[in-house]
Amino acid sequence: LYGDPQIEGDAKLRREPIMGRYDLLVNDYYLRHVYMSTIAAFQPQYVVTMGDIFSSQGVRKAEYYKRIERFNWISGRNKTPHKPIHTHKAHAHLFLAGNHDIGYGAETRPYHINRYVNNFGPINREWMVDFDDNRARESVHGLHQFAILNAMNLDFTQNAQFRNDTWSFLKRLASERAKHPAVPLVLLLHIPLSKPSDICVAEPETRYRNGSVHYQDYLSPVTSAYLLHCLAPTLIFNGHDHNGCLSAHSIPEHAINLTVEVTVRSTMGEYGGATGIFDISTDSRSGLQHHMRASDHGFVLHSKHGYIYRYREVLFGHHLIIRVLAAVNVVSVFAVPALLLMLSLYI
Numbered sequence: 001l002y003g004d005p006q007i008e009g010d011a012k013l014r015r016e017p018i019m020g021r022y023d024l025l026v027n028d029y030y031l032r033h034v035y036m037s038t039i040a041a042f043q044p045q046y047v048v049t050m051g052d053i054f055s056s057q058g059v060r061k062a063e064y065y066k067r068i069e070r071f072n073w074i075s076g077r078n079k080t081p082h083k084p085i086h087t088h089k090a091h092a093h094l095f096l097a098g099n100h101d102i103g104y105g106a107e108t109r110p111y112h113i114n115r116y117v118n119n120f121g122p123i124n125r126e127w128m129v130d131f132d133d134n135r136a137r138e139s140v141h142g143l144h145q146f147a148i149l150n151a152m153n154l155d156f157t158q159n160a161q162f163r164n165d166t167w168s169f170l171k172r173l174a175s176e177r178a179k180h181p182a183v184p185l186v187l188l189l190h191i192p193l194s195k196p197s198d199i200c201v202a203e204p205e206t207r208y209r210n211g212s213v214h215y216q217d218y219l220s221p222v223t224s225a226y227l228l229h230c231l232a233p234t235l236i237f238n239g240h241d242h243n244g245c246l247s248a249h250s251i252p253e254h255a256i257n258l259t260v261e262v263t264v265r266s267t268m269g270e271y272g273g274a275t276g277i278f279d280i281s282t283d284s285r286s287g288l289q290h291h292m293r294a295s296d297h298g299f300v301l302h303s304k305h306g307y308i309y310r311y312r313e314v315l316f317g318h319h320l321i322i323r324v325l326a327a328v329n330v331v332s333v334f335a336v337p338a339l340l341l342m343l344s345l346y347i
Helices: 010-015 019-042 061-075 110-120 160-179 221-231 320-327 333-343
Strands: 046-049 092-095 125-130 143-149 185-189 206-209 212-216 235-238 245-249 259-263 275-282 290-295 299-304 307-314
Touching: 010 019, 019 061, 019 275, 061 110, 143 160, 160 221, 185 221, 259 299
Parallel strands: 046 092, 143 185, 185 235, 235 259
Antiparallel strands: 125 143, 206 212, 245 259, 275 307, 290 299, 299 307
């Protein structure tokens, strides 16, 4: 899981014609090192970028496609451009729509959504992953449901159709969940759920423009409650808050069943190139309903209903040293890959 890379481009070059070029080059090498190293080391089935791929949804067409080309090189996506979502031979690369991809509710336009969908896939989707090769035909044992949800248009949105489409998908998903409540759900969406101000670094702030969301740190309490009540997810992963966070939610009628929410820290160099590694395994200790062990958002071990869900954070060295060296020409920019390899803390 890679949080909010937010790669910059032409606007930065206009502000900083010389230093900006160095900065973009070093940043691209840095992020490529993060993506390629973790993918090679962990051989994931799915790679998920948690939204905010670029720094702004308002870039012009030519610049947009330049950044797509850069991002494909950074993430290695050009090697598996159209890999199906159900694959065992190579990873599938999936994306969440963030505010810098399609805008908040007051900003989203058909143009933003259409070009995002054409290049990164559906903004709402769900699929099943089977962890039991010997599962009986009528059994749900081993099945896990995964869902990507467009968080940008869940709350008040200027274009009613965008919000209706998102809620129609959400209600269909809730109906499926009601029919198969025993199948665990892992929910992925860009904006975190509502929570008090002392849980995460981000404050619960929402601003409106003409009645639509112009900015929000968290989803509204009503939307958050709907997701918890009607979907009852086992885990939720999101981005948006670059600092990362860990929280747990319960609802009164199911107080013993916690939903664990992990906000994935940004993979930007300022945050150490953080990458989230998530895996699911069978838990033989099925006597306990569930337990959780965590050391902030960097490590979470959650056991529930016969499965162990493990999330851990891989960190790389801070990008500041390599940026300074490149900027003052102490080292050639061609030495950037080797220096990045030396700066890696661990893989």
